[in-house]
Structure formats: structure tokens, C-alpha cells
Amino acid sequence: xxxxxxxxxxxxxxxxxxxxxxxxxxxxxxxxxxxxxxxxxxxxxxxxxxxxxxxxxxxxxxxxxxxxxxxxxxxxxxxxxxxxxxxxxxxxxxxxxxxxxxxxxxxxxxxxxxxxxxxxxxxxxxxxxxxxxxxxxxxxxxxxx
Numbered sequence: 614x615x616x617x618x619x620x621x622x623x624x625x626x627x628x629x630x631x632x633x634x635x636x637x638x639x640x641x642x643x644x645x646x647x648x649x650x651x652x653x654x655x656x657x658x659x660x661x662x663x664x665x666x667x668x669x670x671x672x673x674x675x676x677x678x679x680x681x682x683x684x685x686x687x688x689x690x691x692x693x694x695x696x697x698x699x700x701x702x703x704x705x706x707x708x709x710x711x712x713x714x715x716x717x718x719x720x721x722x723x724x725x726x727x728x729x730x731x732x733x734x735x736x737x738x739x740x741x742x743x744x745x746x747x748x749x750x751x752x753x754x755x756x757x758x
Contacts, residue, residue: 647750650698650709654746659723660701662734663689677714689714689725693746699724700745709747 665674665683675683679695688699688710697712716725724744728734 649749650747651750652745653748654744656744657741658744659739660742660744661723661725661739662728662737663725664728664731664734666731679713681713683714683727685727685729686710687713687727689716689727690723691716691718691721692724698747700747701726701742702745703743704740 663669667674677683677687677689681687686708690712693699693712695712699710699712700707701710710726714725714727716723726737728737
């Protein structure tokens with residue numbers, strides 16, 4: 614049998630495309646996930662730390678003013694409504710904190726981060742750091758309605 618017939622047979626039946634008819638496809642660009650949040654306000658603010666010790670809270674130290682159990686990622690402030698999302702990018706990067714608690718009325722513009730350990734809260738102290746108030750980006754199809 615002729616070698617060209619065997620080659621044609623193998624090309625037609627064993628491979629999907631012959632090398633001559635194969636086309637190169639450009640590689641797909643990597644999928645870049647868009648940031649789901651947008652910064653509403655960005656400022657330098659006073660940020661402190663607190664724990665669930667009764668000396669720092671009230672007689673229900675593990676329950677916040679909004680009725681939630683304390684957890685890492687919640688903050689107390691009188692400046693923003695419950696549920697407001699914040700970031701402290703220079704200290705905690707993209708970590709999102711949520712307003713769940715209130716402070717003493719003498720602190721109107723301060724933010725207090727809850728810490729599980731007293732020593733870590735003391736080590737944090739009082740800092741003047743960048744605060745970002747964030748919200749979820751509005752979806753374009755919702756904005757048209």
C-alpha cells in the first residue's frame with residue numbers, strides 16, 4: 614500500500630484535524646473579577662479597639678447594641694447606621710468590617726474595632742488611619758429601572 618494513502622487514512626480518521634487545516638486560536642485572556650464594592654467615602658479617622666469585658670461594655674458584654682453576638686469583623690460607632698460596611702486598608706487590607714454596635718455618646722466620630730483578646734486591643738490602641746466607607750456596586754440593569 615502506498616504511504617500517502619496510509620497517511621491520508623490516519624489523518625482523516627484518527628485525528629480531528631490535519632496539521633494543514635488546523636488553526637491556531639489566540640489564548641483566552643484571564644478572567645479578572647471586578648471588585649464588588651465601591652468606596653463611598655475615604656478619610657483619616659480615629660480608630661480604637663475594645664473587647665467584651667464588662668469594664669468596657671455593659672452587663673451583656675457579648676451582645677451588641679444591634680442584638681448580635683460579637684465577632685471579629687464588627688465595629689462600634691455612633692457615626693454610621695447598623696450594617697454600614699467599612700475597611701481600614703492600611704491596617705487590614707480588604708477585610709470588611711460591619712457596624713453592629715454603639716459607643717458611649719461622648720464618642721460621635723470614633724470607630725471602635727472589637728477584638729477577642731484584651732491584649733490585642735490594648736496593643737492596637739488609638740490610631741489615626743484611613744477609613745473607607747463602602748457599599749456594594751449597583752448593577753447596571755437595576756439602575757435602569
